[in-house]
Amino acid sequence: MSKRIRLTTAQALVKFLNQQFISIDGIETPFVEGIFHIYGHGNVLGLGEALENNPGHLKSYQGKNEQGMAHAAIAFSKQHLRQKIFGVSASAGPGSANMLTAAGTAFANNIPVLFLPADTFATRQPDPVLQQLEHEHSTDITTNEAFKAVSKYWDRIDRPEQLMSALLRAFEVLTNPATTGPVTICLPQDIEAMAYDYPTSFFNKRVHYVDRKLPTQRELDGAISSITQSKRPVLLVGGGAKYSQARDELVELSEKANIPIVETHAGKSTVAFTHNNNLGGNGILGTSAANKAVMNADLIIGIGTRYSDFTTSSKTLFDFDNTTFFNINVNRGQAYKFDGFQVVADAKATLQLINKHIGDYQSSYAEEMNALRLEWEKERNRLAGIEFNRDNFTPEISEHFSQEILNAYADALKTELTQTAALIKINDIVDDDAIVVSSAGSLPGDMQRLWNANVTNTFHLEYGYSCMGYEIAGALGAKLANPDKESYAVVGDGSFLMLHSEIVTALQYDKKINLLLFNNSGFGCINNLQMDHGNGSTGTEFRNLHNEIMNIDYSKIGEGYGLKTYSVNNLEDLTTAMEDAKKQSISTLIEIKVLPKTMTDGYDGSWWNVGVAEVSERESVQRAYAKTQQVRDNARQY
Numbered sequence: 001m002s003k004r005i006r007l008t009t010a011q012a013l014v015k016f017l018n019q020q021f022i023s024i025d026g027i028e029t030p031f032v033e034g035i036f037h038i039y040g041h042g043n044v045l046g047l048g049e050a051l052e053n054n055p056g057h058l059k060s061y062q063g064k065n066e067q068g069m070a071h072a073a074i075a076f077s078k079q080h081l082r083q084k085i086f087g088v089s090a091s092a093g094p095g096s097a098n099m100l101t102a103a104g105t106a107f108a109n110n111i112p113v114l115f116l117p118a119d120t121f122a123t124r125q126p127d128p129v130l131q132q133l134e135h136e137h138s139t140d141i142t143t144n145e146a147f148k149a150v151s152k153y154w155d156r157i158d159r160p161e162q163l164m165s166a167l168l169r170a171f172e173v174l175t176n177p178a179t180t181g182p183v184t185i186c187l188p189q190d191i192e193a194m195a196y197d198y199p200t201s202f203f204n205k206r207v208h209y210v211d212r213k214l215p216t217q218r219e220l221d222g223a224i225s226s227i228t229q230s231k232r233p234v235l236l237v238g239g240g241a242k243y244s245q246a247r248d249e250l251v252e253l254s255e256k257a258n259i260p261i262v263e264t265h266a267g268k269s270t271v272a273f274t275h276n277n278n279l280g281g282n283g284i285l286g287t288s289a290a291n292k293a294v295m296n297a298d299l300i301i302g303i304g305t306r307y308s309d310f311t312t313s314s315k316t317l318f319d320f321d322n323t324t325f326f327n328i329n330v331n332r333g334q335a336y337k338f339d340g341f342q343v344v345a346d347a348k349a350t351l352q353l354i355n356k357h358i359g360d361y362q363s364s365y366a367e368e369m370n371a372l373r374l375e376w377e378k379e380r381n382r383l384a385g386i387e388f389n390r391d392n393f394t395p396e397i398s399e400h401f402s403q404e405i406l407n408a409y410a411d412a413l414k415t416e417l418t419q420t421a422a423l424i425k426i427n428d429i430v431d432d433d434a435i436v437v438s439s440a441g442s443l444p445g446d447m448q449r450l451w452n453a454n455v456t457n458t459f460h461l462e463y464g465y466s467c468m469g470y471e472i473a474g475a476l477g478a479k480l481a482n483p484d485k486e487s488y489a490v491v492g493d494g495s496f497l498m499l500h501s502e503i504v505t506a507l508q509y510d511k512k513i514n515l516l517l518f519n520n521s522g523f524g525c526i527n528n529l530q531m532d533h534g535n536g537s538t539g540t541e542f543r544n545l546h547n548e549i550m551n552i553d554y555s556k557i558g559e560g561y562g563l564k565t566y567s568v569n570n571l572e573d574l575t576t577a578m579e580d581a582k583k584q585s586i587s588t589l590i591e592i593k594v595l596p597k598t599m600t601d602g603y604d605g606s607w608w609n610v611g612v613a614e615v616s617e618r619e620s621v622q623r624a625y626a627k628t629q630q631v632r633d634n635a636r637q638y
């Protein structure tokens with residue numbers, strides 16, 4: 001009989017987590033950094049006991065909101081390029097349900113996180129327990145069934161010995177770049193605390209090897225011939241390229257064959273913007289330069305991209321009749337997109353081989369890339385210099401608010417600052433190696449267009465789920481991953497209101513984060529979307545019952561938490577605050593009061609397919625519907 005050790009299920013889980021390692025390019029590191037937790041009766045006596053008494057190398061952090069702490073875990077893993085994770089533990093019922101949104105966020109972004117929701121009694125003896133749902137048709141369903149929809153692997157441990165097969169599957173999924181994402185292991189509170197004689201071999205050190213999958217000869221030949229037959233190829237860099245750390249190979253190919261680079265939200269900052277061939281973010285929120293290149297391409301080399309609607313402008317950005325696709329992706333399903341030539345392999349390894357075999361192929365771009373970049377630079381400078389005036393101001397998002405309404409905002413918020421000018425100024429001031437985190441609202445659009453990321457892996461956008469409330473927790477996760485760098489949350493007032501409680505966690509554990517809070521008193525981007533499609537402005541501005549624009553003092557809120565705070569309404573004060581914030585050792589909040597409608601607008605190619613009302617009493621909505629329908633008719637259908 002093999003040697004055994006008697007442990008509770010939770011103790012066995014903690015012991016196992018300590019023994020998981022990942023090996024990439026010959027470098028072996030522990031895979032699990034620690035556990036974020038909010039204890040309740042469902043986990044404090046099981047997992048809580050195990051972590052208190054024998055945590056091993058696992059670090060424990062007390063979260064403040066389950067969604068927030070799980071967002072921090074996502075950001076930590078994303079910033080670590082998926083090579084290190086956190087587990088997140090919540091109590092049964094509402095605590096676990098609070099993590100569902102974050103599991104969706106991890107899923108949409110393919111980020112590994114180990115979700116450990118507590119569950120109701122497996123023995124069902126004290127049925128129904130507090131926070132248990134009593135279904136009429138089944139006693140087998142708990143809140144945690146909902147995680148099935150947002151997990152790459154889901155399991156429930158109804159007996160202690162099930163833990164073994166569950167964890168082996170879980171860690172295969174978590175460490176496999178083709179399938180990685182959130183994994184959920186539900187832990188009924190009685191089973192967490194129940195003991196079992198586990199074979200000691202289960203706790204041996206396990207190394208998960210992430211070998212770089214090479215393309216086959218057929219794939220490589222096809223890739224080379226796709227490129228050499230094209231005249232105007234474009235390298236479309238997605239998150240997969242960043243996670244594969246393919247920067248050097250992308251630069252080499254781009255330089256030697258003279259191929260422009262464009263980036264998705266997840267791919268941005270794989271190659272720094274300082275590189276002359278980098279034309280920036282593309283798609284709905286793209287730069288004029290990137291979109292022009294893509295629209296005129298005859299080959300898109302999609303590297304680690306899911307081709308989301310924001311990347312493809314809802315399948316309208318490419319000249320589908322004249323453009324072919326060749327996709328490098330570790331995930332076969334992703335490589336199939338747009339009937340592309342499929343290379344199911346690691347991005348870095350594939351690009352290395354392409355570079356070796358491409359010969360002296362040259363695209364036909366000549367000076368064009370430089371011209372596109374210069375044109376964009378000029379446009380960006382224009383956006384940096386936009387100044388409000390009270391007489392005849394035309395904001396970037398024009399024809400929505402009258403001068404009178406804009407003046408009312410200027411009065412209520414006591415500001416004349418425009419969002420584009422503020423964001424570009426911030427870009428000028430932050431350290432090149434600082435990490436900027438954003439996810440929802442109008443800011444991801446401005447970031448995708450305007451933010452020049454000068455150092456690899458400093459641009460951290462969660463734009464798979466675009467989950468409001470990710471930003472601040474995300475800045476904490478990024479700080480935990482890169483403790484020596486400044487970490488900034490670029491967050492709208494709406495997102496701030498939705499979720500900011502991990503501020504307290506950052507203060508508690510002395511992890512400095514900086515919040516750049518853009519206060520435009522409303523759900524600005526949704527207001528734009530609504531008004532762009534012929535509607536009024538109902539429900540998206542922050543106005544009270546008397547229709548007065550609300551002016552919330554966010555810097556006071558930050559002060560209450562113990563942050564060093566600033567409130568600014570002009571570029572000079574913004575500069576002073578940013579410089580001062582850098583000198584602080586505690587976390588900071590800069591409230592930046594900006595006027596609505598002063599974010600960037602779209603450039604050619606940035607159309608978004610959204611559900612416009614087919615019938616309406618409003619003529620403006622009817623017109624918007626007709627216009628939408630026209631573009632829809634020309635969009636690629638699959």
Ligand SMILES: Cc1ncc(C[n+]2csc(CCOP(=O)(O)OP(=O)(O)O)c2C)c(N)n1
Nearest residue numbers: 441442466468492493494495522523524525
């Ligand atoms: C959790 C969540 N709820 C709702 C949405 C839909 N949504 C996207 S942006 C937005 C408003 C964002 O407002 P704010 O953060 O102030 O940014 P702004 O657009 O004003 O810059 C809403 C409601 C979302 N993305 N995430």
Ligand SMILES: O=C1C[C@@H](O)[C@H](O)[C@@H](O)C1=O
Nearest residue numbers: 439440441442444466525
């Ligand atoms: O509905 C949305 C509109 C986008 O502009 C925004 O960035 C995103 O957060 C969203 O959910």
Ligand SMILES: [Mg+2]
Nearest residue numbers: 492493522524
């Ligand atoms: Mg807002």
